[in-house]
Amino acid sequence: MHRAAAYVLRFLDNICRKKEGQVLERSILTSDELRRAEEALWKAAQGEMFPDEIAVLIKTQGPPEQRHQIVERSSDIYTKWPFLDERGILRSRGRIGAAPYAPTEAKFPVILPNQHLITFLIVDWFHRRYRHAHRETIFNEIRQRFEIPKLRRLLDKVVSKCTWCRIVKASPTPPAMAPLPEMRLKAFVQPFTFTGLDYFGPVLVKVVKVKMVIHRNA
Ligand SMILES: [Zn+2]
Structure with missing residues (x-):
């Protein structure tokens, strides 16, 4: 895409x-x-x-830090402190804006909706890029660039649809065991009334040379 x-x-x-x-x-x-x-x-x-949030943020003047207050409290991204950057991308203000060496994307991660196909494909790409690693590893990598509400739940969904993960994490079905013989179920008998031995080696064998005679019909 x-x-x-x-x-x-x-x-x-x-x-x-x-x-x-x-x-x-x-x-x-x-x-x-x-x-x-x-x-x-x-x-x-x-x-x-997020059409409503973007419409409100476009109209609102003032520093980006204060604009999120205009977004409805009921919005999924209210707590992400959203603002529109100079290219019109919805970003989260976060708390590390003053970090001198952190890249801009980490300081102001892009907000993506949890339910959208594009978000699913991005999360799926991260999942495959980091070799189907543990959920928290992928979570950490994604959070360095994106702010996605309910990201862990989305990651679980991606993993559940990943064929490779389903094959690797599948546990084999144990075979149905045969019913125990009657002697192993005896009650009120002395110990060692019945004993059993597993057959084991090394086993000595005798090689017998067989003389092959081929009969030919006349
Ligand atoms: Zn996978």
């Missing part, structure tokens, strides 16, 4: 370039184009699931 979106955006750009008589872009996708496609997908998911 990521690369397909990048090609669609390039196609739209090429239409404009053609109108203006410019050279069309035909090379392999650049990192800028992929980045733009990623942002377009985030915005599409946010626009579908």
